[in-house]
Amino acid sequence: MEPPRQLVCVALGSLALGWDGPLPRGAVDFAAEVRSQGDAFFGADADAAAPLLRADGRALTGDDLDRSVVLPAGAGQAPTVLLEPGADLLRALAAALAVWQQDGTLVLVEEGVPVTERLLAGERVTGRLGTA
Numbered sequence: 001m002e003p004p005r006q007l008v009c010v011a012l013g014s015l016a017l018g019w020d021g022p023l024p025r026g027a028v029d030f031a032a033e034v035r036s037q038g039d040a041f042f043g044a045d046a047d048a049a050a051p052l053l054r055a056d057g058r059a060l061t062g063d064d065l066d067r068s069v070v071l072p073a074g075a076g077q078a079p080t081v082l083l084e085p086g087a088d089l090l091r092a093l094a095a096a097l098a099v100w101q102q103d104g105t106l107v108l109v110e111e112g113v114p115v116t117e118r119l120l121a122g123e124r125v126t127g128r129l130g131t132a
Contacts, residue, residue, distance in 0.1 A: 072127025079104035
């Protein structure tokens with residue numbers, strides 16, 4: 001059975017308040033739909049062994065993504081981890097899952113943006129993850 005598909009349009013500007021222009025039929029505006037919600041989830045925990053997404057012709061579970069990332073050691077605090085520019089989508093999803101399970105923050109930087117000491121200090125980065 002093919003899972004339902006939803007087209008979500010995301011404006012490129014990080015502070016954009018909505019999709020600039022007409023939306024394709026049936027699509028939703030990320031800013032209007034997601035950003036308008038609070039930063040809390042009160043639902044039930046997901047089954048880590050249930051299929052989460054399909055990639056390269058196979059179903060991946062939360063456990064599959066979980067095993068693919070080892071977070072840098074922290075000092076018992078919620079981590080703030082920078083994912084190095086150039087990571088593919090699966091790596092970014094796995095990193096986000098691993099960091100968020102520890103109530104941490106994932107910092108993403110677009111390719112071409114220099115990762116400087118000032119950026120790391122400003123974001124309070126406690127660890128870095130490579131692209132693979």
